[in-house]
Amino acid sequence: VSPTPGTLSGREAVNRSPGNDRQMSFTRRVYHVVQRIPPGRIISYGGIAALLGTPRAARGVGQALCTLADEHGTPWWRVVNRNGEISTRCAHHGPLLQRMLLEAEGVQFDRNGRIDWKRFGWEPG
DNA sequence: AAGGTGACTGGCG
DNA sequence: TCGCCAGCCACCT
Numbered sequence: 001v002s003p004t005p006g007t008l009s010g011r012e013a014v015n016r017s018p019g020n021d022r023q024m025s026f027t028r029r030v031y032h033v034v035q036r037i038p039p040g041r042i043i044s045y046g047g048i049a050a051l052l053g054t055p056r057a058a059r060g061v062g063q064a065l066c067t068l069a070d071e072h073g074t075p076w077w078r079v080v081n082r083n084g085e086i087s088t089r090c091a092h093h094g095p096l097l098q099r100m101l102l103e104a105e106g107v108q109f110d111r112n113g114r115i116d117w118k119r120f121g122w123e124p125g
Numbered sequence: 126a127a128g129g130t131g132a133c134t135g136g137c138g
Numbered sequence: 139t140c141g142c143c144a145g146c147c148a149c150c151t
Contacts, residue, residue, distance in 0.1 A: 026148060045133055049147090055134095060148040062132035067149085081133065088132040098132095129151080137143090 026052070030064040037078040040105040041122035042115055044082050051124065066090040077101040078122075084115035 024032075033048050045058040054060075065076045066088075077098040081087040086095045099109065107120050 046135095049133085054147075056146050057148065058133040059131060059146070060133090063130090063148060063150095065132060076132085079132075082135090086132085090132060093132080095132095127151100130149085131147105133147100134145090135143105136145105138141095 026054075026057070026060055027064040027067060030061050031068055031074060034065070034068075034074055034076060034079060036124060037075055037122050039075070039078075040107055040120065042078050042080050042084070042102070042107065042117075042120050043122050045079060046082060048079065062087075066093070080115060084117055084120075085113055 029052050030048060033051050037043055045061040046055065048061045049055055049057040061079070065079060068074055068076065076093055086098050088095055088098055099113075102115070103109070107115055109115055
């Protein structure tokens, strides 16, 4: 994905100080990983944290996703909790929208509102 | 600089 | 399986 992943929300832009250039901020790395998730696939917050080398930072991932500007194609909706459930509380990216976007990609929910990891889970590789 | 918050998780009853 | 609890970690006052 080459279109300059540049534009971040105001807050994240502020975090991007010169000194931070070499080592990308956590938020920014979350952004990159999320962009690698293929359509119709999902990953958990903890999964992303693990890919970044900080398996305990799941909460930080959620934090980042709400902060991140997604007008550039960041598929934030492909991230769900460990149970395959939608758990967003973010005002701009509500649960209804997330479900709609996932279903539009072919992701199926069971009657409890859960997604089957075996069918739709993504593992980079 | 220290404390509070939260799109999380694993463990346990 | 389900709910609850206590860590955990990045961010924001």
